[in-house]
Amino acid sequence: MGGSAMEWIVAQQNPLDSSPVESSQAAGSIPEIVIILIILLMIATVVALVTQRLRIPYVTGLVLAGLPITEVFSRRIGLDPSLVLNLFLPILIFEAAINTDISRLRSTFKPIALLAGPGSIVSSAIIAAIVKYGLGLNWIPALLIGIILANTDTVSMIAVFKEIRVPSRLSTIVEGETLFNDAAALVSYNLILVVYTTGSLTIVDGIKELLIVALGGGLVGAILGYLSLPIFTRLNDPLSSLLLTVALALGTFQIGQFLGVSGAVAVVIAGLIFGNLGLPRSSSASDRMSLLSFWEYAGFGVNTFIFLLIGIEINPIMLWKILPAILLVILAYQLGRILSVYLLLAGLRWFDRPIPMQWQHILVLGNIKGSLSMALAVAIPLSLTGRDFIIELVFGGVLFSLVIQGLALPSLVKRLNISPVSDAMQETGQLQIQLIAAKAAQEELDSLLKSGVLPKAIYEELWASYQARVAQSERVLRDLYNQYRAGQLKSDRSGLDTIRRQLLLAEKGAVRYALRKRIVPEDLVQPYIKDLDEKLLSLEDD
Template sequence: MGTPPLLLAWVLGGAPLSWLAQAPAGVNGLSVQPSPGSDVTGLVNTLIVLLLVATVVALITRRLRIPYVVGLVLAGLTITKSLLPGSVGLNPEIILNLFLPILIFEAAINTDISRLRSTIKPIALIAGPGVLLASIITAALLQWGLGLATITAAAIGVILTITDTVSVIAAFRTVPVPPRLATIVEGESLFNDGTALVLLGILTTIHLQGSFTAWEGVQQVVIAFVGGGLLGLGLGYLCVGLFQQLDDALSNLLLTVAVSLGTFQIGQALGVSSAIAVVVAGLVIGELGFRQTSASTKVTLLNFWEYAGFGVNTFIFLLVGIEVDPDVLLQTIPAALFAVVAYQTGRILTTYPLLYLLRFVDRPLPLRWQHVLILGNVKGSLSMALALSLPPGLPGRQQVVALVFSTVLVSLVGQGLSLPFLVKRLRLSAPSRHRQRMETLQLNLIAAKAAQQELANLLQSGSLPKNLYEELFAAYQAQIAAADRDLRAFYNQRTFSDRDHLEDQSQLDGLRRRLYLAEKGAVNDALRKGLLSEDTSQAYVRSLNEKLLSLRDE
C-alpha cells in the first residue's frame, strides 16, 4: 500500500476497539478503549500475517467470484487477536486523516472530467439534497423504531448515508455497465463524503453548544463547500505548476502524496470541507497535471495510487472483521437489519423523486440505472470511522458505534454478495461481437500512438539517439497504419443489424459529447479571458447545451 511498513505498523497499533471490555454483551455492550502498545517487532509480524491473509483471500474470492472486500471482512471475523503476534486496532484519527485522503485522491485523479461535467447535475442532486433528505428520513425511522435520542438518531442517519463505492465498482468490473452510470456512482461517492462530514460537524456543534440556528447552519455549509472548493483549486493548480518544474516520476509521486494529505490537513485547519478540497485538487491534478508529464511518469503515478488505494481498503476491511466480536454481532443483527431497512427507505424516498425532477433540467436517467443507485447503497469503512469519532458525551454513543459496526457488516456481506447478481439481472449493457472487434482495433491504435508520443519525449530529452528513434517510430507507424486500415475495412464491409446500428449510434453520440464539451470549454475559457463578449458566446453555448441534452445515454 501507499505507506511504509513501519508507519503502517504504528497505524495498526493505535486505539483498537474492545468489544466486551466493560459492559455485558448486547446493543449497549460496546466499549472503546486504547490497548497497551506492543513492540515494533510484534506489529511488523502482525502486518506480515495480515498481508498473507489478504493474499489468500484474494485468491479465494477470485475463484469463488465474490467481492474482495466481503471476503476480507469474513476472513477478519474468523481471526481473533490472540492469534496475532501484536495488537491491532482501528484508529479513527488515522482513518480520517491518512486513509480517507488517500482513497478520495485516488478516486479523483482517475475521474474523467468530461464525463463528470456531463453528469454533474444528477451527482449534485444525489450527493447534496439527497444526502440531507435521506439522513432526515433515516434518523426519523431509527428514532421511531429503536427509541434513540433525537441527536443520536440524527448522527446515525448522517453516518449511514455515506456510500462505499469499492463494492459497487467491484461489481461493475464483473458486469458491463454504461460508462455514464459508472461515472455517476463514482462521482456521488466522491462528493457525498464531504456532505456527510459537514452535516456531522453541524450535529456535533449542536450537541456541544446546545443550540444552533438555521442561518448558522447555512453559513457553515457555504463556508465548508465554497472554501473547500477554492482550497482544492488553489493547491491543485499549484501542484500543476510544480509538475512543469519536475522531470522525474519519483518527485512527482512525492508531490502528489504531499498535496493529497496536506490539502486535507489545511482544510481542517481552515474549517472548510477537507473532503471536497481533496476531491477538487485531485480532479485538477488528474486533468491538467498529468498532461505535463510523460506517458511513463503518468503510468507510474497511476500505478502507485492504485496500489495505495487497494492497500488501504485491504487493511481497513480486514481490520473491520477483526474488530467485531461475533457474539456481539449476532445480538445486534436485528437492530442492524432494521437500520438497513431505514437507510434504504431513505435512499428510495429521495433518489427516485429527485431523479424524476432531473428530467426538467437534464437528460433523465433510465429507471434501471436508478435501481443500481439504490442497490449499490452499500456502507463501508468511513461510516465506522465517523461513528468512532463522535464526541464522548453523545447520548448512547456506545450504542451508536455498536449499531453502525453491525450495520456495515450486514451491508457489506448481504448487499455486497448480492450486488453483482442483481446488476447482472438488470442487463444494463451487453456489448456485441462487433463492438468487441472494434474496441480491439481501437486498442491497437491508442497503444501505438501513446508509444510514439513517449518516443518523442525520449528523443527530446536526449535519452534516445535519432536513428533508433526513427526505427522504432517507423515500426509503430506500421502498426498504426495496419490498425487504421483494418478498422476502415471493418466499417466498410460489414452489414449492420439493428443492434449494431444502435451501438454505433451510442458510440457516435459519445464522441459528439466529448467534442461538444471541448467546444463549450474553449468558449468559456475565451469568455473568461475577455476574447469573446457575453452576447456573442451565450447563444452558442445555449445551442451546445441543447445538443448535449439530445444525445443518447452511453
C-alpha cells in the first residue's frame, strides 16, 4: 500500500542522508505536498457544508468524498499505519481521556469493562471462527481479522449524540468502551504477532504477556501523568501548558512502546489523571477552556484527515471482485457484536443497573469500524501469507460500517426516542445552564478582584447582575422541584436523579476513604455502602 503525504514530509527532513540532486528534488516536492494538503482541507470544508445540509454524519461524508479521488493526485497518498499509530492514535486517545470524568467512568465501569474486555474477546473469537471455516484461512490470519474487526470506532456515534439528546450514562458507556477498546485491540494484536513470529505461545505465557503489557502500560501512564501535574501548576502561560499536554500525549505513547508495554493504555491513564487532577488545578477558567478547545480542534482535525484518507485508500473496484468474502466478514463481525452485547449485558442485572434493550440496539448498530482497524490491517507483516486479501476484507468491512451503518444510526436513535424531552425538562435544563454559568462567572470575578485586575466598584456591579440571574434561576428551579415532590412531574425524575446520584457517589467515596484511613470500622461501613448501592440502583438512568 502507498504512504501518506505526511510520510513524505518526514522523509524529506533528512537532507544529510541524500545527495545534492535528491535534496533539490525533495525541496521541489514540498510545494506539491502543501497543495495536496490544501486541496484535502478544501474538500473537507465542502463535505462539512454538504453533510450539514443533508443532515448525514460528517465522517460518512468524508469517506464517500474520498472514494472518487484515489487517482486524482500525481502522488499516491493513503493511510500510513505508522502515522496513525504513532501520531493520530495518541492524539485521539488523549483528547477522549482528558474529557472523561472519572466519577462517571467509575459509575459505568462494569458495562464498559464487559464490552471492552470479555465482549471484545467473544466478538474476536466468533469473527475468527466464521472467517476461518467460511474462507478457509489459517488461524493466525483469522484471529488477526477477528481482533481488527472487533474494535469499534465510535466517532460516528458521538457525533450523533451531539445532535440528538441521549442519556448521559449511554454516552459515557460508548466513550468508555472505545477508550479501552483501542488499547485492548492493540494489546491483543501484538500478542497474535508474537505467536506468529515465535511459532508458539503457551496459555500461561500469553496471560503473563498480557498482564505485563497492560499493567505496565497503566503504570507508565500513571507515573508520567502524576509527574506532569506539578509542572502544569507552575506554568502560568496557557501556550506552554498546551505544549506540555502535547508532549505528555505523544511522549507517553512512545515511552510505553520503547519499554515494551502498551503505549495506548499508558496514554489512557495519563490522560485521565491529567484531565481529572490537573485541569481543576488551573487558576484561570479561560486557560482551561483554551487547553480543552485546543484538544477538541486537534481531535477534529485528526479525524477529518483520517476518514478522508480512508476513503482515498479504499479501491471500490478491488472490493467488488471479492464481494462474497466481504459479505461473509460483515456478517461475522455483526454476529460477533450481537452475541457479545446481548448475551453479556443480559447478565449485568445481577451486579449492576441493567442496560435498557433500546440502548443495546444502539450499541449493536453503532458497531462502526474506523482508522485503527485499517491501520492495523496495513501494519500486518509482509511475510504473512494472504496479507493483501486480509487488507481488502478489512477495508470492505470498514466501508460498509461507515457508510451503511453510519447513515442508518441517526434515524435509529431518533426512532427509539430513548430520551424524551418534556417542556419541564427543557426548562429545567436551561435554568441549570444559566445557574452554572452565572456561578462560574462570579467565581472568576472573585479571582479578578483578588488579583487586582478589577476595581471593586466594577466588581460589585457585575457581581450583582450575575446574582440577579442566579436568584431567578434558583427560584424557578425550586418551584419545579416542589412540583416534582407534589407528584405533578412524575415523568421528569431524571434530572433530579442525576443530582442524587452525584451525592450518593460522593457519600460512597467519602466513606470508603474513611475506611482506608481506618477512621471507621469495616463492619459498620459495609452495610452503609450496601444501602447506598441499593439507592443508586433505584434511580432512573440519566
